[in-house]
Amino acid sequence: MKIINVVGARPNFMKIAPLMAAYEAHPAIEPLLVHTGQHYDERMSELFFRQLGIPAPDINLEVGSASHAVQTAEIMRAFEPVVEEHKPGAVLVVGDVNSTVACGLVAVKLGVKLVHVEAGLRSFDRTMPEEINRMVTDAISDLLFCSEPSGVKNLRAEGVAAERIFLVGNVMIDTLLKNKAKADASDILETLGLQPGSYAVLTLHRPSNVDDPVAMGRILDALEVIQAELPIVFPIHPRTRKNLAGSPLGARVAGMADLRLIDPAGYLDFLKLTSSAKLVLTDSGGIQEETTILRVPCLTLRENTERPVTSEVGSNQIVGTDTEKILTAYRQVRDGAGGDSGIPELWDGHAAERIAEILSEVLT
Ligand code: UD1
Numbered sequence: 001m002k003i004i005n006v007v008g009a010r011p012n013f014m015k016i017a018p019l020m021a022a023y024e025a026h027p028a029i030e031p032l033l034v035h036t037g038q039h040y041d042e043r044m045s046e047l048f049f050r051q052l053g054i055p056a057p058d059i060n061l062e063v064g065s066a067s068h069a070v071q072t073a074e075i076m077r078a079f080e081p082v083v084e085e086h087k088p089g090a091v092l093v094v095g096d097v098n099s100t101v102a103c104g105l106v107a108v109k110l111g112v113k114l115v116h117v118e119a120g121l122r123s124f125d126r127t128m129p130e131e132i133n134r135m136v137t138d139a140i141s142d143l144l145f146c147s148e149p150s151g152v153k154n155l156r157a158e159g160v161a162a163e164r165i166f167l168v169g170n171v172m173i174d175t176l177l178k179n180k181a182k183a184d185a186s187d188i189l190e191t192l193g194l195q196p197g198s199y200a201v202l203t204l205h206r207p208s209n210v211d212d213p214v215a216m217g218r219i220l221d222a223l224e225v226i227q228a229e230l231p232i233v234f235p236i237h238p239r240t241r242k243n244l245a246g247s248p249l250g251a252r253v254a255g256m257a258d259l260r261l262i263d264p265a266g267y268l269d270f271l272k273l274t275s276s277a278k279l280v281l282t283d284s285g286g287i288q289e290e291t292t293i294l295r296v297p298c299l300t301l302r303e304n305t306e307r308p309v310t311s312e313v314g315s316n317q318i319v320g321t322d323t324e325k326i327l328t329a330y331r332q333v334r335d336g337a338g339g340d341s342g343i344p345e346l347w348d349g350h351a352a353e354r355i356a357e358i359l360s361e362v363l364t
Helices: 012-026 046-052 068-086 098-109 129-141 150-157 173-184 187-192 213-229 238-244 249-256 268-274 288-293 323-334 349-364
Strands: 002-007 031-035 090-094 111-119 143-146 165-167 202-203 232-235 259-262 281-282 298-300 317-320
Touching: 002 012, 002 068, 002 098, 002 213, 012 031, 012 046, 012 090, 012 173, 012 349, 031 068, 031 298, 046 173, 046 268, 068 098, 090 098, 090 349, 098 111, 098 129, 111 129, 111 349, 143 349, 150 165, 165 349, 173 268, 173 288, 173 349, 187 268, 213 232, 213 249, 213 259, 213 323, 232 268, 238 249, 281 288, 281 323, 288 298, 288 317, 298 323
Parallel strands: 002 031, 002 090, 090 111, 111 143, 143 165, 202 232, 202 281, 232 259, 281 298, 298 317
Antiparallel strands: none
8 A cells, every 4th residue: 555645845844754654563554755845945854854864755846936826736747647657545645735735636636545634723714825725635635634623623514524534633743752852952052052941932934924014013013122131033934034135124123133033943953942942932833833742832923823722722822913912922921921731632742653553444
């Protein structure tokens, strides 16, 4: 039984790593790894393969960046002959990036079973490209693996049959737990001259923030106040760097002495940075989950989340982009709030093993 596993963009790599390892206990499964090339910079892709011990992709489609339509279409064109050649028993996609939906569509149109890992998450915000990718992928998937109970509830409400849905836990957390000790040995704090618990980490890359000067301006108003009290480390996504370059907002960022821009960090350095931080500010999805496990207070700079368990059980607060709301939440954390969060069900480091077990029962 061949299973083609697809990765494309940075957040996919930590999700596929434990699956590739878990297949080893199931010799009947022959995994192939396809990289679409959606992310291609060394620091956005190859570094993660090395650090997480992911086998080199069997095939790289080398699609690269483009508009959504062109990128999605190019991935489909390049992936179709791969599926035709290998005739897999299933195609497995993770997450919600353009590579996920593109390869999912190719699989089902060739009559190949589609497996979606991290199914059912919904922000109910259709202006997010990822929300469209999630909805379409789930609608065409045969087997749907959920990371949190909201995923199961959303899929059931959309009419997906219960026997196709499995609550298995979170593969991204498998990777975090496996690599925590290695990350603890990272020297990134010394390199940056930081003390544990005395800085914040910031990530921003959502188009609704970084492509919108008004929202970005409101966030910067808050960051200006925060960095004057607590240094902020900002590993900057290429998209955000391009947007800021040469703009008035870029000049504001450059003028903030303790908003410290660094290149995108590798997995281990980033895990060390977040796990030792006083606070994380982010518009990422996965970081809301990682800070939950690490019990580090997280302020999510978005109006919604598709990962509600992180704020119901975990350390995450959805604060949006209103300057005063961000500052109020920041001051609460500064003054000691947010340390008593819990861990969601099944986020125990064994999600990928459960998935591999189910796949070997259902597919082989
Ligand atoms: C993509 C995902 C998003 C995910 C994010 C994580 C979609 C719709 N979006 O967003 O869900 O949270 O990855 O990073 O799939 N670029 C580089 N080098 C790279 C990759 C990108 O410079 O290796 C630049 C290019 O200018 C590119 C831009 O970043 O146009 C955006 O890349 P793209 O893959 O289209 O979307 P992301 O913003 O990275």
